[in-house]
Amino acid sequence: MVTDAITRPVTRQATPGHRPRRRAGRRNNIAGYLFMTPWLLGFAVIVGGPMLVSLYLSFTDYSLLGSPEWIGWDNYVQMFTTDDRFFASLAVTVTYLVVSVPLVQVSALALATILNRGLRGLVIYRTVFYIPSLIGGSVAIAILWRFVFAGDGLLNGLLSVVGVSTSTSWIGTPDSALYTLVVLNVWQFGAAMIIYLAGLRQVPAELYEAATIDGAGTVRRFRSVTLPMLSPVILFNVLMNMVGAFQAFNSAYIISNGTGGPADSTLFYTLYLYQRGFVDFDMGYACALGWILLVVVGLAALTLFRLSRRLVFYGEES
Amino acid sequence: MTVLTTRAAGRSRRRTSTLRGTTPPKVFLSHLGLIALGITMFYPLAWMLGASFRADSRINDPGLWPGDAFTLSGYATGLAGLSGVPFWRFIANSLLVSVLCVAANLLACSITAYAFARIDFRFKRIWFAVMLGTLMLPHHVLLIPQYMLFRAAEWNNTYLPFVVPKLLATDAFFVFLLVQFFRAIPRDIDEAAQVDGCGHFRIFTRIILPLSKPALATTAIFTFIYSWNDFFTPLLYLTDTRLYTVPLALRAFIDTTSGSAFGALFAMSVLSLLPVLGVFIAFQKLLVEGIATTGLKG
Numbered sequence: 001m002v003t004d005a006i007t008r009p010v011t012r013q014a015t016p017g018h019r020p021r022r023r024a025g026r027r028n029n030i031a032g033y034l035f036m037t038p039w040l041l042g043f044a045v046i047v048g049g050p051m052l053v054s055l056y057l058s059f060t061d062y063s064l065l066g067s068p069e070w071i072g073w074d075n076y077v078q079m080f081t082t083d084d085r086f087f088a089s090l091a092v093t094v095t096y097l098v099v100s101v102p103l104v105q106v107s108a109l110a111l112a113t114i115l116n117r118g119l120r121g122l123v124i125y126r127t128v129f130y131i132p133s134l135i136g137g138s139v140a141i142a143i144l145w146r147f148v149f150a151g152d153g154l155l156n157g158l159l160s161v162v163g164v165s166t167s168t169s170w171i172g173t174p175d176s177a178l179y180t181l182v183v184l185n186v187w188q189f190g191a192a193m194i195i196y197l198a199g200l201r202q203v204p205a206e207l208y209e210a211a212t213i214d215g216a217g218t219v220r221r222f223r224s225v226t227l228p229m230l231s232p233v234i235l236f237n238v239l240m241n242m243v244g245a246f247q248a249f250n251s252a253y254i255i256s257n258g259t260g261g262p263a264d265s266t267l268f269y270t271l272y273l274y275q276r277g278f279v280d281f282d283m284g285y286a287c288a289l290g291w292i293l294l295v296v297v298g299l300a301a302l303t304l305f306r307l308s309r310r311l312v313f314y315g316e317e318s
Numbered sequence: 319m320t321v322l323t324t325r326a327a328g329r330s331r332r333r334t335s336t337l338r339g340t341t342p343p344k345v346f347l348s349h350l351g352l353i354a355l356g357i358t359m360f361y362p363l364a365w366m367l368g369a370s371f372r373a374d375s376r377i378n379d380p381g382l383w384p385g386d387a388f389t390l391s392g393y394a395t396g397l398a399g400l401s402g403v404p405f406w407r408f409i410a411n412s413l414l415v416s417v418l419c420v421a422a423n424l425l426a427c428s429i430t431a432y433a434f435a436r437i438d439f440r441f442k443r444i445w446f447a448v449m450l451g452t453l454m455l456p457h458h459v460l461l462i463p464q465y466m467l468f469r470a471a472e473w474n475n476t477y478l479p480f481v482v483p484k485l486l487a488t489d490a491f492f493v494f495l496l497v498q499f500f501r502a503i504p505r506d507i508d509e510a511a512q513v514d515g516c517g518h519f520r521i522f523t524r525i526i527l528p529l530s531k532p533a534l535a536t537t538a539i540f541t542f543i544y545s546w547n548d549f550f551t552p553l554l555y556l557t558d559t560r561l562y563t564v565p566l567a568l569r570a571f572i573d574t575t576s577g578s579a580f581g582a583l584f585a586m587s588v589l590s591l592l593p594v595l596g597v598f599i600a601f602q603k604l605l606v607e608g609i610a611t612t613g614l615k616g
Contacts, residue, residue, distance in 0.1 A: 028437050039433075051460060119349065119352075121349075
């Protein structure tokens with residue numbers, strides 16, 4: 001306040017235009033915060049507030065009835081020392097992520113590269129490959145998947161047509177159940193493919209021409225022109241795919257009937273969190289699981305950004 | 319605008335790249351591979367469509383055509399619905415929720431995006447960083463407190479838990495998408511309007527919004543599809559069968575039809591996919607460009 005009183009008259013003299021600008025600034029502040037009101041409210045009530053509450057609850061024993069009882073680090077201690085299902089679910093999600101994200105990205109990039117070579121019917125191919133991404137997360141497709149990979153399902157029916165007779169239920173066998181969900185995720189490579197296609201179009205043709213003149217073959221052109229030019233898009237796609245994979249829930253819920261079975265083989269982390277919270281009503285524990293997820297996603301994103309600092313090419317000057 | 323130019327550039331580039339060294343047999347092989355892949359990917363969908371018209375006894379037939387097993391009983395059984403509530407009711411509920419979510423998202427996200435893109439207010443950079451942070455926030459951290467909050471407000475068995483978060487612009491992805499789009503609109507236009515005495519509200523409604531139709535359309539279409547497919551929110555908040563949305567009704571169908579009436583389950587699954595496919599086909603061009611320019615995941 002004191003400094004304000006001292007500097008104000010001086011600055012007013014020094015810069016005659018200062019006062020109206022300041023008034024405009026104030027007007028902008030009012031307008032800005034008026035426009036921001038819904039988001040600020042939402043952030044406080046729906047996002048930020050619940051985050052803090054969740055942190056608090058993670059240190060309590062709370063069943064939704066009664067009031068939360070402070071138990072310190074007990075939830076976290078239990079998680080890391082005695083809870084086998086916690087590790088099982090973390091392993092399921094991480095396996096799913098590590099297997100399916102590279103498969104999705106490689107398929108998407110491969111298809112985008114092929115389509116970008118100027119084939120006819122690009123629009124049709126693009127549409128066909130994209131449609132699964134729109135519906136892949138729906139309950140209807142999860143139901144379809146149950147039937148495709150069931151013991152008397154479509155896959156085994158097709159196999160018997162070509163002479164391989166088996167009645168293995170792919171979703172009923174712990175070793176393969178998770179991979180039916182990986183297939184479901186890979187089936188949805190189209191969304192990433194479209195982003196790659198857009199990225200590929202931004203690569204200047206001159207670079208390819210120059211590379212060709214220098215004697216670079218297809219593989220070399222891909223490695224030395226396409227990949228570096230596309231690296232920011234790759235980072236974006238991998239990041240979004242990863243964050244999505246961490247939160248996978250619907251298909252696993254439908255395919256395993258909410259159990260995460262057989263033998264916890266599709267017990268995705270989020271499914272376990274849901275079970276602890278809304279089946280066992282162990283709300284404090286579920287909140288602790290949520291915070292661990294937050295930390296894991298944060299660390300994974302950080303690692304990715306660290307890696308990308310060396311691998312991603314943002315143009316000449318940077 | 320930018321979309322148009324990149325498309326034109328892409329086209330001419332493609333022409334040169336076709337001329338450069340891609341031999342006819344190679345092109346033929348590429349088409350063959352792509353068509354084979356497309357058929358493989360669509361086979362399960364086509365099979366489900368076929369199976370929805372097949373008698374339950376022949377449901378596991380891997381063929382596509384129902385043939386002499388053709389029946390409409392799957393649709394008849396399915397449309398009869400769950401515990402006396404016809405399936406149309408679930409479709410109507412889903413439509414209502416989705417349309418409300420679209421309206422809420424359009425309104426709230428565009429207002430917020432305008433502030434971020436066009437108004438210089440204090441601490442804007444900090445808030446923007448916070449908003450970007452919420453983009454990657456796993457939703458499950460907020461789950462239980464949100465559930466407690468909405469329950470305390472007695473919002474279970476209403477559609478408020480679907481719509482109110484959207485009215486409060488918590489769908490950060492669309493805020494971000496619109497900010498990017500608004501920023502690309504030349505500032506001269508609104509500066510001219512400002513000289514003519516327009517305030518922010520009028521610049522927003524008369525200039526920015528009309529110029530942003532593609533981005534708004536992308537927001538609307540994706541919000542519709544996400545809300546239509548949303549399974550988690552109804553799973554948490556809806557217990558009254560009459561209020562069920564389609565995904566929750568389908569899930570309840572699995573339980574009631576276990577061991578029988580697969581035809582009905584397939585028939586209703588097919589019906590549930592139609593609105594999404596319809597919206598996609600109707601707005602295909604807008605959508606694909608929207609994803610391409612913003613990097614949305616479907």
